[in-house]
Amino acid sequence: MSAIEISLLEKRFGRVRALDRVSATIPEGSITLLSGPNGAGKSTLLRVLACLTRPTRGTVRVLGVNPFSRDGVVHRGRLGYLGQEAALYGELTVQENLEFCANLYGVDPQRIRALIQDMELEPVARQRVRTLSLGYRRRVGLARARLTDPPLLLLDEPWNGLDAEASQRLTDLLQRHREAGRTALVAAHSPATTAGLFDAVLRLEAGRLAGLER
Amino acid sequence: MPCSGSKRGGWPGSSGEGAVIGPRVATAVLRKDLLLDLRSKDRVGHMAVFAALIVVLLSISLPSSNPATRGWIPPLIWIVFLFTSLLGLGRSFQAESEEGAVALLVQVPCDRGWVFLGKAAANLLALLGVQLWTAILCTVFLDVAWAVALPEILLVGLLGAIGLAAVGTLLSAMANSARFREFLLPVLLFPLILPVLIFAARMTTEVLAGREIPLAWWGALGLYDWVFVLIGYFVFEYILED
Numbered sequence: 001m002s003a004i005e006i007s008l009l010e011k012r013f014g015r016v017r018a019l020d021r022v023s024a025t026i027p028e029g030s031i032t033l034l035s036g037p038n039g040a041g042k043s044t045l046l047r048v049l050a051c052l053t054r055p056t057r058g059t060v061r062v063l064g065v066n067p068f069s070r071d072g073v074v075h076r077g078r079l080g081y082l083g084q085e086a087a088l089y090g091e092l093t094v095q096e097n098l099e100f101c102a103n104l105y106g107v108d109p110q111r112i113r114a115l116i117q118d119m120e121l122e123p124v125a126r127q128r129v130r131t132l133s134l135g136y137r138r139r140v141g142l143a144r145a146r147l148t149d150p151p152l153l154l155l156d157e158p159w160n161g162l163d164a165e166a167s168q169r170l171t172d173l174l175q176r177h178r179e180a181g182r183t184a185l186v187a188a189h190s191p192a193t194t195a196g197l198f199d200a201v202l203r204l205e206a207g208r209l210a211g212l213e214r
Numbered sequence: 215m216p217c218s219g220s221k222r223g224g225w226p227g228s229s230g231e232g233a234v235i236g237p238r239v240a241t242a243v244l245r246k247d248l249l250l251d252l253r254s255k256d257r258v259g260h261m262a263v264f265a266a267l268i269v270v271l272l273s274i275s276l277p278s279s280n281p282a283t284r285g286w287i288p289p290l291i292w293i294v295f296l297f298t299s300l301l302g303l304g305r306s307f308q309a310e311s312e313e314g315a316v317a318l319l320v321q322v323p324c325d326r327g328w329v330f331l332g333k334a335a336a337n338l339l340a341l342l343g344v345q346l347w348t349a350i351l352c353t354v355f356l357d358v359a360w361a362v363a364l365p366e367i368l369l370v371g372l373l374g375a376i377g378l379a380a381v382g383t384l385l386s387a388m389a390n391s392a393r394f395r396e397f398l399l400p401v402l403l404f405p406l407i408l409p410v411l412i413f414a415a416r417m418t419t420e421v422l423a424g425r426e427i428p429l430a431w432w433g434a435l436g437l438y439d440w441v442f443v444l445i446g447y448f449v450f451e452y453i454l455e456d
Contacts, residue, residue, distance in 0.1 A: 013456075047456065050317070050321065051320065051321060051455075052317055052320050052321070052455060052456060053455055053456035054455055073323060073324060073325065074235070074323045074324070075323070076321045076322065076323050077321065077322070077323030078323075079321065081317065081321065083314055083317060084314075085313050085314030085317075086313055086314070087313060087314045087315050087316075087317040087318050088313050088315060089246070089250065089309050089312075089313070089315050090309075090312055090313060091250050091253050091254055091309065092246070092249070092250070092253075096249070100242060100246050100318075101318060103238060103239075103241075103242035103245075104238075104239055104242050104243075104318065104322055104323075105322075105323060106235065106238060106323075129313070137313075144318075
């Protein structure tokens with residue numbers, strides 16, 4: 001079964017066509033690299049799939065449903081999205097940010113403790129996010145994206161700001177994610193620690209699909 | 215199935231799952247906004263200082279012994295409240311603008327109208343705090359005797375604040391991603407909030423003068439609030455997206 005199906009997807013911002021008739025299918029249980037030069041439309045595609053922006057034309061099915069339909073509303077919580085910004089409140093602590101998201105998505109508070117341990121965030125759990133380094137903020141953002149144990153992760157440049165050790169941990173995490181039969185679509189330029197990680201590469205250029213290699 | 219053509223909406227509690235998730239989301243947003251307000255104190259602090267400055271200026275410039283100028287006080291109080299509220303409403307999505315946190319509110323697994331209700335409730339509490347503070351200042355500096363008809367005054371204040379919180383939250387979300395948001399919010403807000411300003415100011419004048427308020431005025435103010443809460447609930451689904 002396909003985790004993501006997009007057909008003739010188009011997204012315009014005024015006169016700018018960020019995505020131009022992109023069609024692709026991403027199977028469940030795979031990790032796909034979304035590659036392409038700056039301005040290729042990678043972030044826009046991830047934002048459409050994460051329901052942050054509506055497509056101008058075309059069809060989208062994520063985890064078997066149209067995420068913009070009435071039925072798709074409850075599925076929004078099943079998408080783990082980490083954008084270029086970590087989507088956190090700077091004046092709240094790491095713990096409070098995760099608690100807020102857990103309340104939004106109805107997640108058991110035990111899951112927060114497990115994620116804080118898993119992402120090695122214990123030293124900063126009670127610190128306000130605005131005082132954290134970029135690397136820690138990305139890790140908290142990733143913990144937040146994983147809060148609902150989502151079957152689909154949509155990650156935009158997740159290795160940015162991470163040191164070598166944290167980068168390797170993220171790669172291991174994605175491998176475990178796939179082993180559990182889950183799916184990820186990851187936009188990245190030149191991930192250093194990802195040898196053998198990706199099952200497919202979806203390449204965009206100037207908003208168009210330039211290739212899909214499996 | 216075209217993505218952009220699907221119908222959205224549904225009144226709170228209309229779907230089984232939404233009936234549980236929606237109130238939880240609204241409560242979470244309200245609690246988070248109150249925590250941020252208590253922690254940073256910027257928003258409430260700025261509003262309190264601004265209201266104090268304007269009321270003190272009014273107390274200096276208005277000759278309190280002149281009965282004609284006393285009649286201006288209720289509308290002036292509502293104008294003070296409106297401008298003070300504008301300071302706070304303009305910043306009600308500031309925390310979401312930083313670090314892209316608006317994505318959290320866009321991805322809620324229920325109608326985004328519940329996010330609007332949570333945000334509007336947080337704004338309403340802040341505005342009621344501002345009203346209370348303004349009322350105290352007016353008692354001290356302008357010698358306003360609220361005790362003449364306290365229940366009516368409280369109800370007028372509440373209905374006015376609900377209208378302002380509903381419209382202000384909606385427009386603040388719309389203006390948040392705009393380039394000239396500091397300019398855009400008042401330009402959009404003032405014409406829309408005019409009915410509230412007119413009714414609330416006139417009702418306050420009548421109450422303070424010891425006269426009875428026509429039932430239709432209460433109905434008009436209540437209807438305005440209800441309409442804008444409904445509009446906010448349904449429109450919010452689209453406003454938060456890019």
